[in-house]
Amino acid sequence: MDEHGTCGHHGHGQDSHAHGHESHGPARTADLVARAERLAQDLGLQFTTLRRRTLEVVAEEGRPLGAYDIAERLSAPGKRVAAVSVYRALDFLTEHGLVHRIASRNAFVPCEHGHGAGESAVFLICRSCGSVDETISAEIERSLDRTLAQAGFKPASRIVEIEGECGACQGRQGE
Amino acid sequence: MDEHGTCGHHGHGQDSHAHGHESHGPARTADLVARAERLAQDLGLQFTTLRRRTLEVVAEEGRPLGAYDIAERLSAPGKRVAAVSVYRALDFLTEHGLVHRIASRNAFVPCEHGHGAGESAVFLICRSCGSVDETISAEIERSLDRTLAQAGFKPASRIVEIEGECGACQGRQGE
DNA sequence: ACGCGGATCGTTACACTGTAACAGGCAGGG
DNA sequence: CCCTGCCTGTTACAGTGTAACGATCCGCGT
Numbered sequence: 320m321d322e323h324g325t326c327g328h329h330g331h332g333q334d335s336h337a338h339g340h341e342s343h344g345p346a347r348t349a350d351l352v353a354r355a356e357r358l359a360q361d362l363g364l365q366f367t368t369l370r371r372r373t374l375e376v377v378a379e380e381g382r383p384l385g386a387y388d389i390a391e392r393l394s395a396p397g398k399r400v401a402a403v404s405v406y407r408a409l410d411f412l413t414e415h416g417l418v419h420r421i422a423s424r425n426a427f428v429p430c431e432h433g434h435g436a437g438e439s440a441v442f443l444i445c446r447s448c449g450s451v452d453e454t455i456s457a458e459i460e461r462s463l464d465r466t467l468a469q470a471g472f473k474p475a476s477r478i479v480e481i482e483g484e485c486g487a488c489q490g491r492q493g494e
Numbered sequence: 495m496d497e498h499g500t501c502g503h504h505g506h507g508q509d510s511h512a513h514g515h516e517s518h519g520p521a522r523t524a525d526l527v528a529r530a531e532r533l534a535q536d537l538g539l540q541f542t543t544l545r546r547r548t549l550e551v552v553a554e555e556g557r558p559l560g561a562y563d564i565a566e567r568l569s570a571p572g573k574r575v576a577a578v579s580v581y582r583a584l585d586f587l588t589e590h591g592l593v594h595r596i597a598s599r600n601a602f603v604p605c606e607h608g609h610g611a612g613e614s615a616v617f618l619i620c621r622s623c624g625s626v627d628e629t630i631s632a633e634i635e636r637s638l639d640r641t642l643a644q645a646g647f648k649p650a651s652r653i654v655e656i657e658g659e660c661g662a663c664q665g666r667q668g669e
Numbered sequence: 670a671c672g673c674g675g676a677t678c679g680t681t682a683c684a685c686t687g688t689a690a691c692a693g694g695c696a697g698g699g
Numbered sequence: 700c701c702c703t704g705c706c707t708g709t710t711a712c713a714g715t716g717t718a719a720c721g722a723t724c725c726g727c728g729t
Contacts, residue, residue, distance in 0.1 A: 365725095367677070387714070404678060406716065422597040423653055425686095425715060441638075443647045456641045462634040463616075463656070470629060471661030472618045478598055478655040481638070486646030542706070562685070579707060581687065600686060600715090 348378035351429055355417050364415075369393075369400075373408040374429070377418050382449045383426030421451060423480050428453070439463070439477035445485035452485065523553035526604055530592050539590075544568075544575075548583040549604070552593050557624045558601030596626060598655050603628070614638070614652035620660035627660065 351374055359366035376392045377384055384392075386405045393400040409427055412418040418427050421442060428442075431453045439460060443452040459479070467474050526549055534541035551567045552559055559567075561580045568575040584602055587593040593602050596617060603617075606628045614635060618627040634654070642649050 365676075369678075385714080386716080399679095401679065401681095402715085403680085403717075407678080422655070441641060443642070443645060445647075446650065452645065452647070454641060454645060456637060459634065459637040459641060462631060462637045463654075466616060466629060466631045466634060467618070467656065467658075470618060470627065471664070472620075472627070472656065472658055473664060474656045474658040475621065476657045478653065478657075479638075480597070480653040481642065481647065481649045482651045482653075483642075483647055483649040489646070489648060540706075544707075560685075561687080574708095576708065576710095577686085578688075578709085582707080 347429065347431070348375055351378050351417060354433065355412075355415075358415055358417075364411075367408075369404060370408045370411055373405060374412055374417055377412075377427050378429040383421050383424050383428050383444075383451055385426050389427070419453070421480060422478050423482065439479065441479045441481065443485065444480060444482045445488055446482055447484055447488035450485060522604065522606070523550055526553050526592060529608065530587075530590075533590055533592075539586075542583075544579060545583045545586055548580060549587055549592055552587075552602050553604040558596050558599050558603050558619075558626055560601050564602070594628070596655060597653050598657065614654065616654045616656065618660065619655060619657045620663055621657055622659055622663035625660060 352371060355366050355371070355374060358364070372393055373389060376389050386409060387402050389409075390400050390402045390405045393405065409418065409420075413420055413427075416430055418429055419440065419442070420427055421444065424444070428451045430440075432455070440453045440455055441459060443454065445451075463474075463477065527546060530541050530546070530549060533539070547568055548564060551564050561584060562577050564584075565575050565577045565580045568580065584593065584595075588595055588602075591605055593604055594615065594617070595602055596619065598619070603626045605615075607630070615628050615630055616634060618629065620626075638649075638652065
């Protein structure tokens with residue numbers, strides 16, 4: 320159930336295509352942790368060990384992780400971490416834009432660029448390799464804002480998730 | 495936990511704003527059932543009693559219903575309908591575009607306009623009254639298509655769900 | 670030092686969401 | 700009639716998420 324096939328993408332970065340995640344690994348993780356520490360410092364919040372480790376686990380994995388998966392990875396033979404604790408840590412992390420929740424998968428991914436928590440992202444979820452690519456398009460935001468204004472609707476949070484096949488997986492089709 | 499406050503909306507229907515659901519009631523229900531019967535006729539599918547009643551229940555309610563809520567409404571003192579049966583009926587109904595699943599709520603709403611199952615809709619979910627408004631914007635679709643093409647991503651299904659406050663609820667704020 | 674309040678975390682219990690597997694029922698075709 | 704395919708009923712179970720309570724830790728004012 321693992322084998323996440325290193326979906327390379329390629330992203331000729333137009334329109335602030337903010338990913339470039341060959342090997343989601345430790346680099347991004349360190350960035351995220353640093354951002355979290357700065358954020359906690361500035362706002363007087365507590366970036367506790369559990370929260371840091373939760374963030375690290377999510378960031379190391381290159382694809383969406385369920386809360387129970389995270390709990391499992393955080394647990395050690397003598398030291399079990401309950402899912403409920405992970406949920407609380409995830410609440411904190413999502414509130415401050417450090418991780419995103421993928422509603423269509425009940426899973427979580429690290430935020431792959433430094434946008435504030437208020438912005439909206441588009442998630443491209445590959446059905447073949449399971450990778451998630453986070454992009455931002457000002458054009459989409461504009462169209463959405465226009466539609467929302469027409470409907471007299473005041474948005475609080477936006478969920479845009481596209482399922483399909485990523486560029487890398489279209490090459491090795493049916494393989 | 496009910497009290498769905500009759501969120502009237504109003505929708506000055508620009509950009510194919512396809513709702514107009516003052517009182518989601520029986521009218522829409524009959525339309526949907528008729529559509530389902532035609533569809534089943536044409537494709538040689540079975541629009542069974544369970545599927546029809548499930549569709550009716552979803553259509554009568556003006557807001558997202560969970561599968562277990564539907565099961566409860568379909569059950570009678572001596573005749574219990576299991577949730578798993580409802581899920582199967584919902585699978586059928588969603589596959590053919592008669593109802594939509596709201597991923598962020600794990601709930602289902604009737605399709606409020608006659609688009610084919612392939613199209614993509616934008617769901618406006620009100621946090622105050624719980625109503626869901628389904629709209630379609632060609633502009634948003636174009637922006638999305640452009641972004642997806644740029645990313646080399648081949649979409650299969652699209653989820654666009656905006657949470658916030660609907661026009662009607664903004665009037666009676668905090669009330 | 671002491672107590673206090675607030676936030677975090679551990680633990681248990683529970684509700685809700687969704688699927689797998691198997692058996693019975695029902696219609697249509699040979 | 701039997702066989703086949705689809706739908707449904709039933710049970711069991713896995714996965715997701717929250718409520719509630721207690722313990723702990725930490726900073727703060729006295």
